[in-house]
Amino acid sequence: MNHICFNGEILPAEEPVLLASNRGYRYGDGLFETMKLVNGEINLVSFHFERLFEGLSLLKFERPLHFTQEKILQDIRELCKKDGMESLARVRLSVFRGNGGLYDDNRGLQWIIECWPIDPHSYRDGIIIDIYPGAQKTMDSFSNLKSANFLPYTMAALFAKEKGQDDSIVLNTAGRIADSTIANVFIIKDGKISTPALSEGCVNGVMRRWLIEKLPDAGHPVLETSLTIADLENANEVFLTNAVRGICRVNQFRDKKYSGSVIARIDDQFIKMISR
Numbered sequence: 010m011n012h013i014c015f016n017g018e019i020l021p022a023e024e025p026v027l028l029a030s031n032r033g034y035r036y037g038d039g040l041f042e043t044m045k046l047v048n049g050e051i052n053l054v055s056f057h058f059e060r061l062f063e064g065l066s067l068l069k070f071e072r073p074l075h076f077t078q079e080k081i082l083q084d085i086r087e088l089c090k091k092d093g094m095e096s097l098a099r100v101r102l103s104v105f106r107g108n109g110g111l112y113d114d115n116r117g118l119q120w121i122i123e124c125w126p127i128d129p130h131s132y133r134d135g136i137i138i139d140i141y142p143g144a145q146k147t148m149d150s151f152s153n154l155k156s157a158n159f160l161p162y163t164m165a166a167l168f169a170k171e172k173g174q175d176d177s178i179v180l181n182t183a184g185r186i187a188d189s190t191i192a193n194v195f196i197i198k199d200g201k202i203s204t205p206a207l208s209e210g211c212v213n214g215v216m217r218r219w220l221i222e223k224l225p226d227a228g229h230p231v232l233e234t235s236l237t238i239a240d241l242e243n244a245n246e247v248f249l250t251n252a253v254r255g256i257c258r259v260n261q262f263r264d265k266k267y268s269g270s271v272i273a274r275i276d277d278q279f280i281k282m283i284s285r
Contacts (some may be wrong), residue, residue: 014088014122019078026121031104037158040064045127045253046089046098051082052283053252056215061104064154070106070118081122089124098124099253103155105275127253134268136175136249137262138189141165145180146187146210154215156249166190176249178241181210187235192249192257193217195231197271203240216250221276223279228272241265248272255280 012019015026042061047053055093058078065072081102089098092266101123127267144161146152165177169190178194181187188211195204195217202224205211221231241247246267247259256276258269 010085011092012088014084016119017083018086019077019088019091020245022123024193028108030108030110031105031119032107032109032115033103033157036111037156039105039157040068041104041155041157042250043155043253044085046085046100046124047096047283049086049095050143051085051100053215053219054078054082056218057252060155060213061102062217065104065118066126067150067154068106070103070104072118074203076118076120080157081247082118084122085124087121092124092126094126097127099127100124103157110157122142133155134258136257137170138176138247138249138259138263139172139263141168141177141179141190143168145182148183148208148210149179152187152210153207154214162190165182170270180238183209183235184237185237186241187211188214189249192251192254194236195250196236197246198240198244200271201232202229202271203232203234204237205236209235214226214250214254215252219283220250220275220279224275225273227278229275246270246272248275255283259285262284 010023013022032242036254040061042057052056063170072149085100090097103121105119107115107117113224144166161179165179169175169177176189179187186193186205187209191247193204195202207213227241241262242265246269249257256272258272259267
């Protein structure tokens with residue numbers, strides 16, 4: 010990463026842009042979107058910006074008139090072109106509430122765009138996962154956001170790294186499955202696909218949403234429900250989804266190993282068509 014875009018201005022990546030009083034830094038007062046750019050276009054772009062703008066409204070941000078989908082996409086393309094990543098890139102858009110203390114009446118908006126190259130062969134399939142025991146997600150009106158307040162996922166990722174695993178499942182306060190550190194969770198049992206409902210506290214993932222809409226077309230309706238650790242243990246197949254990786258097949262959870270035949274068909278039929 011050679012450059013960033015800060016409030017619409019492209020700057021060297023090493024140039025400081027945030028003050029110590031930045032509310033995103035101080036309080037995690039912000040949102041972010043992680044997107045995949047393919048040949049100059051953002052995959053599932055409408056889903057990303059719907060989620061972002063709904064989240065900003067929920068968090069009572071004052072969105073300036075020039076902060077539009079069209080403006081941000083223009084900034085993303087210019088940044089990726091500047092760093093030679095027009096064909097394939099991972100893009101992060103971070104939005105935060107400027108500077109000030111906790112009780113300051115500051116609802117203004119600032120943003121940073123970053124981009125990194127993607128190696129199309131870098132994402133490992135057949136990953137190993139476990140449950141992170143150190144935190145539980147609440148099930149409230151903020152649980153579905155891509156919040157800058159990322160501490161439970163940060164610690165869950167550290168837990169996975171220390172155990173030599175690839176990802177960790179985060180539970181909600183009822184002890185049921187919410188999501189993983191960077192993905193939504195789907196299980197397949199006897200040919201039926203299930204995923205935690207939004208009411209279970211998972212992030213409202215764009216790939217999750219897209220698959221829920223599209224899989225019924227192929228005879229695979231998705232049940233949005235509550236899932237437990239026992240459901241993981243009894244599943245035939247398990248996969249994780251996010252906007253950059255698409256589908257990532259889980260090979261093992263503790264002593265349980267999974268097959269992947271249905272996942273392979275879903276990947277061929279749905280994910281690869283939006284990743285070209």
